[in-house]
Amino acid sequence: MRSPILLAALLTLTLAACAQTPKGAPGATATPMMRAAPAPAAPAATPGLSARERQNRAVELLGTGQGVLARIELLAVLAEQPGNAVARKLLDQIDRDPRELLGEKHYVYKVRPGDSMSSLADRLLGDSLMFYGLARYNNIADPSQMSVGQTLLIPGVPRKVVPAKPAAAAATAAPAGQRNPVRAGQLRGQALEEMNRGAINKAVGLLRQALALDPGNPAIQRDLDRAVRIQANVRR
Numbered sequence: 001m002r003s004p005i006l007l008a009a010l011l012t013l014t015l016a017a018c019a020q021t022p023k024g025a026p027g028a029t030a031t032p033m034m035r036a037a038p039a040p041a042a043p044a045a046t047p048g049l050s051a052r053e054r055q056n057r058a059v060e061l062l063g064t065g066q067g068v069l070a071r072i073e074l075l076a077v078l079a080e081q082p083g084n085a086v087a088r089k090l091l092d093q094i095d096r097d098p099r100e101l102l103g104e105k106h107y108v109y110k111v112r113p114g115d116s117m118s119s120l121a122d123r124l125l126g127d128s129l130m131f132y133g134l135a136r137y138n139n140i141a142d143p144s145q146m147s148v149g150q151t152l153l154i155p156g157v158p159r160k161v162v163p164a165k166p167a168a169a170a171a172t173a174a175p176a177g178q179r180n181p182v183r184a185g186q187l188r189g190q191a192l193e194e195m196n197r198g199a200i201n202k203a204v205g206l207l208r209q210a211l212a213l214d215p216g217n218p219a220i221q222r223d224l225d226r227a228v229r230i231q232a233n234v235r236r
Helices: 004-019 053-062 067-080 085-095 098-102 117-125 128-137 167-172 181-197 200-213 218-235
Strands: 106-110 151-155
Touching: 053 067, 053 128, 053 181, 053 218, 067 085, 085 098, 085 128, 085 151, 098 128, 117 128, 117 151, 128 181, 128 218, 181 200, 181 218, 200 218
Parallel strands: none
Antiparallel strands: 106 151
């Protein structure tokens, strides 16, 4: 007579063998293979632009803190025009350490009404196109995000300059009866159309008129800052 323990062990082995399905046996279900998601396409330069248009596009992108996309546009400009000094200057502001680019020595400045990063770069550094480097110097990712009273570090030593009369400050002094937000909106729309046509000087003039009619309007101020940056780029 067989031992009950031996019989139990044989039964356990038999059940375990039955539970294992041979590889490739009928009824076996194959585990589906997971396909890796395709990698997103790398950003590319905007097609169909001339070198000048591409450079303006890069200035616009830098004005809103989009350094990665601006870099792609600037590299495309330099591939077409290796000696383009403006494109090289803008690219340096993206790639180089701002302290190395602008120097360690600095002084403190408090943002005033009507200031923008490009107007400060123009007035205090002598080059409005250094706005992105100045923003990075102050750890500001988006040069358009600046508020009155904010403390900035300005590279170098204070310059003896005649303070520019900001458009916003001039507009603030306008009598309340002369303010017309509706007309300001119309002028802003006309200015944006002129910018799309490439008439940047006319666009700047219209935006300044719009800001005078609606002082402190942030949308008009942003558009004016952007137009002034493009205007500076066109003049180079």
